[in-house]
Amino acid sequence: MLVCFAGVLLVGAPYLPTLSPQVSAALTLADLQPGQTLLELGCGDGKVVLAAAKAGYTVIGYELNPLMAAVAWLRTRRYGKQVQIRCANFWQPNWPPADAIFVFLLPKYMTKLDNKVMQQYPKGVKVISFAFRIPNREPKNTLNGVFLYKY
Numbered sequence: 001m002l003v004c005f006a007g008v009l010l011v012g013a014p015y016l017p018t019l020s021p022q023v024s025a026a027l028t029l030a031d032l033q034p035g036q037t038l039l040e041l042g043c044g045d046g047k048v049v050l051a052a053a054k055a056g057y058t059v060i061g062y063e064l065n066p067l068m069a070a071v072a073w074l075r076t077r078r079y080g081k082q083v084q085i086r087c088a089n090f091w092q093p094n095w096p097p098a099d100a101i102f103v104f105l106l107p108k109y110m111t112k113l114d115n116k117v118m119q120q121y122p123k124g125v126k127v128i129s130f131a132f133r134i135p136n137r138e139p140k141n142t143l144n145g146v147f148l149y150k151y
């Protein structure tokens with residue numbers, strides 16, 4: 001168990017859940033239509049994935065920690081193909097087509113995130129970040145400590 005949690009620290013933010021008011025704020029800022037896709041980078045226990053699935057969105061969550069990925073999968077499995085939990089390092093693969101991306105990372109990863117978003121979504125995507133801003137970018141909106149960026 002220690003290996004699962006400590007291993008994540010080498011490549012990303014440790015597990016800490018987004019609070020419920022901020023989950024609501026994130027979904028409000030994402031402003032998606034049912035059927036549109038939310039990608040969550042580091043989905044933890046699936047709290048945001050579950051809320052987004054309940055709202056009718058298609059959701060893909062990456063989670064490196066296999067224990068957290070298992071919890072997220074168990075919490076959301078009733079949504080079938082509407083939800084995918086991928087147990088993987090999200091920095092490695094090409095990211096799937098998405099209408100919005102949700103992250104709760106750490107400041108030191110925000111520039112890397114910015115670069116990868118620009119590379120992966122040349123036609124644009126919304127990025128919603130809880131707690132941390134993307135350097136040198138102005139958020140389009142802010143709600144309860146959650147920032148919306150439009151690429």
Ligand SMILES: C[S@@+](CC[C@H](N)C(=O)[O-])C[C@H]1O[C@@H](n2cnc3c(N)ncnc32)[C@H](O)[C@@H]1O
Pocket residue numbers: 008011012013014015016017018040041042043044045047048062063064065068088089090091103104105
């Ligand atoms: C701060 S927690 C946020 C959890 C969830 N997004 C939420 O808001 O409730 C960050 C999560 O990202 C995961 N994570 C960090 N780096 C990762 C990486 N490179 N690939 C996949 N998951 C990662 C951690 O294991 C942790 O569960």
